[in-house]
């Protein structure tokens with residue numbers, strides 16, 4: 001999919017604030033691709049598209065998990081997790097986006113996983129640090145990315161914060177998120 005088309009479908013689908021977040025994730029991802037040797041064009045498209053399914057209702061998300069034969073275990077989770085895998089499947093099956101790295105980057109942006117491709121890593125981190133983000137500790141992650149230039153360390157720190165938050169909220173944690181935490185703890 002070309003950039004222009006990606007922007008068009010996301011702008012039509014998402015509320016303005018989320019559309020603008022998507023563009024900032026894409027811009028951040030391009031910047032990161034230059035630093036870490038990634039494919040700028042690919043992560044730009046993945047960044048624009050990553051939140052496409054963010055506001056689909058839970059029943060619609062569930063339907064697509066079944067229709068596109070995604071991991072059935074996903075059905076125990078909420079849209080915060082589901083919009084990644086489902087968004088990836090929508091792009092693949094409904095928009096003909098046939099690039100595996102873009103698929104994986106959209107798919108795992110909500111959970112992370114062990115052994116991510118470079119595009120997955122970039123989108124996972126860019127989503128967390130794009131300039132519109134203001135969560136506590138975000139500046140520390142930006143320093144790790146842009147000054148220390150340690151991508152795996154950034155992934156570990158993001159996973160750690162996410163898991164701590166989820167535990168604090170008594171949420172069940174998707175197993176890939178734990179895999180991500182453990183794997184990048186050893187890689188960092």
Ligand SMILES: [Fe+2]
Nearest residue numbers: 050051109110
């Ligand atoms: Fe998202």
Ligand SMILES: [Fe+2]
Nearest residue numbers: 025050051127
């Ligand atoms: Fe996002």
